[in-house]
Amino acid sequence: MSVVLRLDRLTKNFPAGLFGWKKQRALDEVSFELSRGEVFGLLGPNGAGKTTTLKLITGLLRPTSGHVTVFGGVPGDRAARAALGFLPEHPVFYDHLTAEELLAYFAGLCGISGADRTRRVGQVLDDVGLGDARRRPMRQYSKGMLQRVGLAQALINEPALVILDEPMSGLDPIGRREVRELILKLRDASRTVLFSSHILSDAETLCSRVAILARGRLMASGAVGDLTAGKVGGWEVIGANLSPAAVAALQPRTMRATRIAHGRYTFELREGERPEPFIAAMTELGGGLVSASPTRATLEDVFVEQVS
Amino acid sequence: MTRVRLVAWHVFKESVRDRVLFAIAGFALILVAASVLIGQITAGQDVKIIKDIGLATLELAGVLMAVFIGVGLVAREIERRSVYALLAKPVHRWEFVVGKFAGLVGTITVNLLLMTLALFLLLAWIEWKMPDLALFKAVILILAELALLTAVALFFSTFSSSGILSAGLTLGVFVVGLFSEDLRGFSGIVSSEMLASVVRAIGVIVPAFSAFDIKADVVNGRPPVPWAYVAMTVAYAACYAGALVGGAVAIFSRREFK
Numbered sequence: 076m077s078v079v080l081r082l083d084r085l086t087k088n089f090p091a092g093l094f095g096w097k098k099q100r101a102l103d104e105v106s107f108e109l110s111r112g113e114v115f116g117l118l119g120p121n122g123a124g125k126t127t128t129l130k131l132i133t134g135l136l137r138p139t140s141g142h143v144t145v146f147g148g149v150p151g152d153r154a155a156r157a158a159l160g161f162l163p164e165h166p167v168f169y170d171h172l173t174a175e176e177l178l179a180y181f182a183g184l185c186g187i188s189g190a191d192r193t194r195r196v197g198q199v200l201d202d203v204g205l206g207d208a209r210r211r212p213m214r215q216y217s218k219g220m221l222q223r224v225g226l227a228q229a230l231i232n233e234p235a236l237v238i239l240d241e242p243m244s245g246l247d248p249i250g251r252r253e254v255r256e257l258i259l260k261l262r263d264a265s266r267t268v269l270f271s272s273h274i275l276s277d278a279e280t281l282c283s284r285v286a287i288l289a290r291g292r293l294m295a296s297g298a299v300g301d302l303t304a305g306k307v308g309g310w311e312v313i314g315a316n317l318s319p320a321a322v323a324a325l326q327p328r329t330m331r332a333t334r335i336a337h338g339r340y341t342f343e344l345r346e347g348e349r350p351e352p353f354i355a356a357m358t359e360l361g362g363g364l365v366s367a368s369p370t371r372a373t374l375e376d377v378f379v380e381q382v383s
Numbered sequence: 384m385t386r387v388r389l390v391a392w393h394v395f396k397e398s399v400r401d402r403v404l405f406a407i408a409g410f411a412l413i414l415v416a417a418s419v420l421i422g423q424i425t426a427g428q429d430v431k432i433i434k435d436i437g438l439a440t441l442e443l444a445g446v447l448m449a450v451f452i453g454v455g456l457v458a459r460e461i462e463r464r465s466v467y468a469l470l471a472k473p474v475h476r477w478e479f480v481v482g483k484f485a486g487l488v489g490t491i492t493v494n495l496l497l498m499t500l501a502l503f504l505l506l507a508w509i510e511w512k513m514p515d516l517a518l519f520k521a522v523i524l525i526l527a528e529l530a531l532l533t534a535v536a537l538f539f540s541t542f543s544s545s546g547i548l549s550a551g552l553t554l555g556v557f558v559v560g561l562f563s564e565d566l567r568g569f570s571g572i573v574s575s576e577m578l579a580s581v582v583r584a585i586g587v588i589v590p591a592f593s594a595f596d597i598k599a600d601v602v603n604g605r606p607p608v609p610w611a612y613v614a615m616t617v618a619y620a621a622c623y624a625g626a627l628v629g630g631a632v633a634i635f636s637r638r639e640f641k
Contacts, residue, residue, distance in 0.1 A: 089641060133471045135640040153473045161471035167463040169393075171400035183389045184472040228468055238471075 078144075079236050079267045080132065081108040085141035087127055087291075101127045103291045104141065109269060111235075114262050116278035117271040118374075119288035120382055125271035126164055128288070129240050132269075133161050145236065157185065160234035164241045164271075166225040170214035174205055174224050177213065178231055185232035199227040204253055218245040226254065230261075237261055239270035243277060255281060279374045287381045294381035303372045310350040312342045313365040314357050321360035328353060343370070386474050390482025391489060398452055398490040407451075411444035411498050415505060430510055431602055437502040438521050438598045441495060445529040446557065448491050453536025454549035456483045457635065461544070467640060477632045484537050484628050488530045495526055520613050521601040527620035528595035532557055534627035535590065541635040559585065560592030590623050 084104045091099040102124045109115050117125050130136040132143055134150035145155040168177055178196040182188075187195055200209045203223040208216070213224065222245045229237060242258075243251045251274075258281050261268050272278055278285055279299055286296035295302055309330070316338050317325075326332045329342040344353060350367045357364065398404055418436035425432055457480070460466035470476065499522050506514040535556050539549040559566070566586025573579050594616050597608050 130467070130640065133467070135467055135470060137639060153475070156471060157473040159471060161468055163464045163467035166465060166468060168465050168468075169397050171397050172393075176396070180389060180393050181469070181472060184386055184469070184474045186473065225468065232472070 077111050079109050079111050079113075079146060080269065081142075081144040082106050082128070082132070083142045083144070085128070085131060085143060086139050087124075087131060087136060088139045101291050102131070105286075105288070105291075105293045106141075107286050107293065107296050109236075109267055111267055112262060112265045113284060114258060114268045114282050115270075116282035116285040117269065117288065118273075118275065118278055118285055118378060119271075120273075122290075123288040123382070124291040125288055126240055127291075129161070129238055129269075129271060132238060133159065157232065158235045160229035160232060160237045162225045162229040162237075162239040162242055165244060167221060168213050168224060168228075171212055173210050173212055174200060174216075174227065175209040177224065178227055181228045182231050187232065195231060195233075199230050202230065202257060203227045204250075219247060219250050222246055223250070226257070234266070236267045236269070239268065241272060242270050243272060243274050251277070275374045275378055285374070287378055289382040295377065299374055302377045303374060309346050309370045310344045310348070310353075310367060311370050312344065312350055312353060312357070312367045313339070314342065314362040315339045315365050317357070317360070317362040321357070321362055324360060325353070325357060325362075328356070339365070386478040387482040387485060390474075390479055391486035394456065394483055394486025395490050395493075398487065399493075401452070403451060404448065404490070404494070407444050407447045408494055408498070411440050412501060414440040414443075415498070415502055419505065419509070430506065433502075433506060433509065434518065434602045435598065437505070438518070438525070438602070441498050441502070441522065442525045442528070442598075444498065445491055445495055445525060446532060448494065449487070449529050449532040450536055450550055450553050450557070452490070453487055453533045454540045454546050454553060456487060456537055457540040457631075458543065458546050458549060461640065470640075476636045480537070480541065480632045480635050481628060484533060484624075484631075487533050487537075491529050491533065492526060495522065495529070515604075517601050517604065517608070520608050520610070521598050523613055524595045524597055524616055527617045528592060531590050531592070531620045531624045531627075534624035534631070538627045538631045538634075541631045541638065556589055557592055560590045561596075562586075562593065563589055563591040564593045591619070594619070 083106050085102055085106065086100070086104050087102040088098040088100050091097040105124070105128060107115075117128060119125050127136065131138055132145060132150055134156070143150050145152070146158055148155045172180070175196055178199065179192055182192045182195055197206075197209075200206050203226050205220065205223050205227065208220060213221065216224065222242070226239070226242065229239065239258075242254050246254060255277060258268050258270070282299060284296065284298050285302070287294045313335070317340055318338070322332060322340055325342065328344070328348075330345055331343045333341045335341055342353070344350060354364050354367060415433075415437050418433045418440075419429075421432055421436065423429060457466070460469070469479065503514050503518075532553070536549065536553040539552045540546075543549045543552070563586045566582050566589075573582075597612075600606060600608050
């Protein structure tokens with residue numbers, strides 16, 4: 076697969092202190108690459124360096140050291156930018172323009188003109204669900220609608236690489252689902268999508284690969300399945316007909332015991348402990364086995380482990 | 384040049400829908416109309432008063448537009464993060480800056496022409512004859528002055544993150560520029576040679592906005608203002624504005640967006 080984007084030991088320092096003589100490291104030797112058609116999630120808590128990474132890729136910031144290569148060129152290249160779409164975090168556009176006018180303006184900057192421009196503007200506005208509001212001034216838009224305009228402008232030039240900074244921000248559950256579907260549509264059309272997010276469930280559903288950043292460092296990266304495989308590996312046992320005395324006796328052998336209904340409990344066993352001895356003890360105390368299943372680590376578990 | 388034209392057209396469209404512009408233009412038209420009333424309480428000087436107040440109003444309204452819209456041209460785009468999306472498009476930063484400048488100068492030109500038309504119609508109605516076309520010389524120089532002031536505002540807005548600071552700096556340069564001729568002759572007033580040199584240097588560096596003020600000469604008709612003076616002053620404004628826009632491009636091209 077062809078490499079669309081490559082980050083090689085990318086580092087960014089910002090001046091800090093009263094006179095800017097001190098340096099604050101926002102990004103520390105981060106490296107990863109994206110191939111064509113991938114959906115890649117950049118995850119991390121606030122201040123992890125996600126937005127800085129995206130700004131370095133789009134040429135809004137210059138690296139202190141290291142390199143970014145977009146379609147084989149440097150980020151500022153006009154050719155690279157012609158094949159790129161970028162949604163900044165919390166965008167606010169021009170109050171007195173309509174979404175249609177804004178998109179026509181941005182399409183023009185991308186070199187799209189005439190009937191092609193009209194067709195493209197209509198199409199992306201429909202794609203992001205703003206078809207009915209296209210002629211309303213944007214000062215009347217809600218935060219979620221502005222986010223959709225931001226998405227629409229990022230897609231106006233049919234970019235091969237779409238970079239989205241917190242694309243779900245400000246959207247309601249329906250809006251989030253629509254954006255998820257849009258990202259999947261882009262993936263199906265062999266577009267490459269790189270997005271930053273706090274919402275791990277979205278990353279888990281959408282991404283072929285993720286990178287976890289914390290304090291400017293790349294803590295982990297890879298396929299979601301690879302990152303979660305082999306983690307935790309505990310068991311969950313559900314028992315019935317358990318008296319309070321039986322639960323009290325069993326509880327010390329578990330990480331957690333949760334009451335589901337009268338006499339019915341879920342027990343999370345400690346990491347590495349097999350379920351058979353626990354089930355035997357539970358049966359001896361008069362309880363019955365409902366189910367026993369292995370627990371799989373989620374991306375959230377990996378995330379918490381890496382950033383804490 | 385297509386992209387410069389697109390950015391300029393966008394600035395024009397945004398500006399003409401902005402309430403600030405309507406407020407300034409409305410205020411100017413009211414002042415021009417009020418000059419009729421003021422003219423009536425003066426003895427036989429009504430036309431002269433209307434010309435004086437009318438031209439001063441055109442200039443004042445233009446200065447307000449250039450400063451208050453000009454300082455926000457780039458700064459507001461950064462504040463709203465719209466510049467991030469825009470600069471990720473295949474547009475050069477110089478195209479963005481030059482387009483912004485051209486758009487605001489275009490907006491001010493259209494407004495100034497409309498206000499000039501209103502002033503000429505008013506004079507034609509009062510005098511019942513074609514107004515003196517020498518007034519055009521003053522209007523041309525006001526326009527050149529405003530283009531230069533827009534370049535000053537744009538220059539400050541490319542590196543200052545505060546709109547108030549940019550507006551303060553632009554107005555400061557404008558006021559100092561209005562006295563530039565006096566500053567250049569400061570050595571005749573003070574005894575300290577060093578102080579005189581510093582003030583003289585400021586008088587030379589800042590744009591000579593005083594050179595654009597020919598309102599009184601045009602209204603009185605004495606001394607007549609030659610077209611050569613108008614052409615030279617416009618050329619001066621074009622060179623100075625060109626240098627400032629060049630500076631703004633150089634700064635903006637190096638700027639990072641944290």
